Amino acid sequence: MRLQGLPQGKTADRKDNHYEVKPAMPNWQDLEFLSTSPICKRCLGRVFGRVGHGLSNNDRGDRMSFALTALGFSPDLKEERECSICHGLFLDLEGLGASIHEALGDYDFSTFLVGSENRVHNPLEKELESRFGMGESIKKEFNREFGKILSGRMQKEVEFKDPEVIVTVNLEYLSYRFWFRSLFIRGRYRKLVRGIPQTRWINFDKHDSVEEIIGIPAQTMVRAENFYLHAAGREDVDVLMLGGGREFVLELSSPHLRNIDLSNLAEKVRKSGAVEIADLEIVGGEMVEKVKNSRHDKSYRALIIAGDPIDPVAFRKAVSELSGKIIYQRTPLRVSGRRADLIRERIVKKADTISIDGTRAVVEMTAEAGTYIKELINGDGGRTDPNLSGLYGSSLKVEELDVLAITEEM
Numbered sequence: 001m002r003l004q005g006l007p008q009g010k011t012a013d014r015k016d017n018h019y020e021v022k023p024a025m026p027n028w029q030d031l032e033f034l035s036t037s038p039i040c041k042r043c044l045g046r047v048f049g050r051v052g053h054g055l056s057n058n059d060r061g062d063r064m065s066f067a068l069t070a071l072g073f074s075p076d077l078k079e080e081r082e083c084s085i086c087h088g089l090f091l092d093l094e095g096l097g098a099s100i101h102e103a104l105g106d107y108d109f110s111t112f113l114v115g116s117e118n119r120v121h122n123p124l125e126k127e128l129e130s131r132f133g134m135g136e137s138i139k140k141e142f143n144r145e146f147g148k149i150l151s152g153r154m155q156k157e158v159e160f161k162d163p164e165v166i167v168t169v170n171l172e173y174l175s176y177r178f179w180f181r182s183l184f185i186r187g188r189y190r191k192l193v194r195g196i197p198q199t200r201w202i203n204f205d206k207h208d209s210v211e212e213i214i215g216i217p218a219q220t221m222v223r224a225e226n227f228y229l230h231a232a233g234r235e236d237v238d239v240l241m242l243g244g245g246r247e248f249v250l251e252l253s254s255p256h257l258r259n260i261d262l263s264n265l266a267e268k269v270r271k272s273g274a275v276e277i278a279d280l281e282i283v284g285g286e287m288v289e290k291v292k293n294s295r296h297d298k299s300y301r302a303l304i305i306a307g308d309p310i311d312p313v314a315f316r317k318a319v320s321e322l323s324g325k326i327i328y329q330r331t332p333l334r335v336s337g338r339r340a341d342l343i344r345e346r347i348v349k350k351a352d353t354i355s356i357d358g359t360r361a362v363v364e365m366t367a368e369a370g371t372y373i374k375e376l377i378n379g380d381g382g383r384t385d386p387n388l389s390g391l392y393g394s395s396l397k398v399e400e401l402d403v404l405a406i407t408e409e410m
């Protein structure tokens with residue numbers, strides 16, 4: 001039977017219209033195909049999910065079923081459990097919600113988002129999509145509907161932009177996994193003892209890196225899975241970090257708690273006697289790259305040793321010649337395995353002789369970010385040019401080095 005007045009023929013460019021909220025222009029065969037498809041009311045509604053703002057897919061299914069009947073078709077709607085598209089996926093969302101709620105019970109968070117994965121390609125769904133255009137995907141409906149259920153049950157807000165927790169449900173097995181936004185703490189650290197590396201060694205028994213001295217108490221406080229120190233540059237193991245300290249962001253992954261008493265953390269770190277932290281605040285994850293990429297001048301104090309008693313006049317002259325000088329540094333031999341072998345241009349902004357005593361002298365200098373100070377003094381076999389040993393005319397070595405301050409660009 002053929003009804004009069006029914007629009008005929010498909011729109012020519014249906015694929016291009018996928019994203020338009022526009023009723024499809026299906027032909028007779030398409031409507032017949034739809035009426036005889038073994039699907040549920042919800043899935044029928046979802047085919048037209050982009051039409052009828054404010055309607056649920058069940059409402060759409062009801063109306064579409066009515067329309068098909070009015071046009072003389074006999075839609076044969078299935079129960080959801082029998083549906084060839086959703087297979088009853090939506091029937092026990094409350095049960096799934098209860099299980100996820102329980103699994104998350106131990107975690108402190110206020111915002112979350114539901115995602116879904118592993119939806120096996122469904123040929124009937126694809127066929128309907130090619131005939132009627134893109135409706136609403138089953139994933140999208142699941143994420144929305146299950147998000148509402150979880151939100152009500154857990155009393156947490158759904159947040160799209162930057163949720164603290166993402167719940168991803170596997171739509172085939174109804175298994176799930178969680179992702180937790182890391183907690184980020186920004187601050188500045190001072191290193192008061194020599195011989196401490198900035199970051200931990202994997203499989204190393206001593207837990208005395210700056211990263212661990214700050215990270216272990218913080219990890220314990222929020223019951224995080226792991227911790228990572230992201231710092232604005234690094235000092236050598238044997239170099240102290242003094243003055244206002246070096247900026248860092250401590251990342252605590254998968255924390256159970258999101259509130260942390262920062263002054264209590266600072267106090268715990270201070271008790272180490274090796275590291276101090278200050279100016280602590282909770283920040284967003286975008287600060288990690290900002291801090292890591294920040295470039296600041298650094299001021300150093302170096303204790304220098306010479307082979308023979310130092311000639312004060314010649315030494316002071318050599319130091320003052322470095323002040324304001326552009327130097328060329330080829331990647332030092334001691335780090336050449338880890339860094340590209342390049343020649344870098346750096347400016348020594350300031351250099352002062354503080355004291356001279358026999359074969360020892362103390363020098364303070366401020367240099368651009370990335371300047372290798374030990375090599376600036378010993379010359380690194382000519383790889384740094386000019387260098388203090390060369391200007392002085394005799395070999396000099398750095399016995400101790402401290403970072404006094406990390407300053408804004410001067």
Ligand SMILES: [Zn+2]
Pocket residue numbers: 039040041042043044080083084085086087088
């Ligand atoms: Zn269905």
